[in-house]
Amino acid sequence: MAELRIQGLAKSYRDVRVLESIDLTIASGEFFTLLGPSGCGKTTLLRTIAGFQHQDRGEIVVKGERIDLKPAHKRDIGMVFQDYAVFPHLTVAENVAFGLKARSLPKSEIETRVAESLKMVRLDGYQSRLPAEMSGGQQQRIGLARAMAIRPTLLLMDEPLSNLDAKLRIELREDIRDIQRRLGITTIYVTHDQEEALAVSDRICVMDKGRVEQIGTPFEIYRHPVRRFAAGFVGTMNFISGTLKAGQLLIGSRSVHFPGADGTGPVELAIRPENVILSGSSPGAAIPLRGEVRKVTFLGREAHYTLGTEAGEIIAQAMDPSADFIAMEGQTIDIVLPIAKAALFDANGDLVSAGRP
Structure with missing residues (x-):
């Protein structure tokens, strides 16, 4: 030892x-x-x-x-x-x-x-x-x-x-x-x-x-x-460009308060595919978006979705998907990005603030 x-x-x-x-x-x-x-x-x-x-x-x-x-x-x-x-x-x-x-x-x-x-x-x-x-x-x-x-x-x-x-x-x-x-x-x-x-x-x-x-x-x-x-190298991570203004995070046309983020400037919101909510709502603060389902990859116990949104391309993951979920390619659906599951990184790659799932 x-x-x-x-x-x-x-x-x-x-x-x-x-x-x-x-x-x-x-x-x-x-x-x-x-x-x-x-x-x-x-x-x-x-x-x-x-x-x-x-x-x-x-x-x-x-x-x-x-x-x-x-x-x-x-x-x-x-x-x-x-x-x-x-x-x-x-x-x-x-x-x-x-x-x-x-x-x-x-x-x-x-x-x-x-x-x-x-x-x-x-x-x-x-x-x-x-x-x-x-x-x-x-x-x-x-x-x-x-x-x-x-x-x-x-x-x-x-x-x-x-x-x-x-x-x-x-x-x-x-x-x-x-x-x-x-x-x-x-x-x-x-x-x-x-x-x-x-x-x-x-x-x-x-x-x-x-x-x-x-x-x-x-x-x-x-x-x-x-x-x-580290966020991008370990596992799959969505990075979405945004702007921070005194605690308000702007993603596309959406604005939401991000706790602990008080600065101003360009940021990236990071969220795992498994934390993106498809066709549902979040119990807490969240960024709602509309997304076109461009691709569905069925992997048995899970399915991966490539979504085109006003904030850019987003990858989502659903466990044990139903047949309806697998047939969603080409549809436009509501998606939700829960703030509690997300993190913000500044232009230097340093953590600005993060939720605590």
Whole structure:
């Protein structure tokens, strides 16, 4: 169990700043996810923690000790890579034992740990197989077992599921989360997959352009984003241009009071598709609009609607839609945007005010 603190971490490649003054505290035993688009700096941050590259400035502290002053092999870190990184000429058991042999552990302890680790990832009985005889999901389990077997202080995972098909990703992410909880290893997980991050994390750090945009629980990140980037990157979000004048929000020809918003200037109203009300009314303050149903996408348990309104295009979502709702394409209907479910962001992408659903 180990707390990790990152203070003022910065990294550049030539004239390109990849990480800008990163400050993070990750609690002992926490499953902490770095989430963001390609090029946002999340993998660079992970590799810097691992010791594969060195920061320009800043500190990395684990259990009160700076580990950035140590070489990678002395940081007591387990690493699971995107591309499996198993040794093709070694058997499954030999792959898992590799790090243990490097630590010169007794043969009996190595055998015990290999057996325990393979059982944990549901590969017991596969000890003598070669990686080429295993599926992609099984090869990633080998990598996970190898990282777990050394009982590291920190476990780092760099997009470990991105090479797997959708069904395997869901299955293995559940296994990873269950194993991490059972062992209580402080884990840092890198992904660009929003659903994956929401499903496995204790907390999520949303990153963009080398900066931290928001840190919070999955619920906080999804329901209460504090930066426009986080609001737009995690899940689907409608952004509707408007103008704020002393607490009054103007959207198209509509005007409504938005609590907590006292400034003046251009803003964007953000609202999730599932919070747009179709053909109904809101119990509280709301913006009523008329919308033409341009497209209906039926997905079984839900349907998505693309609506053309005076405020621009809006996406709505309805759960368990009726046959009448599915046949709405081409119709003009009333829609409602509840203020309690919306947030306002200014031109800099900062939160102005938000409802609290």
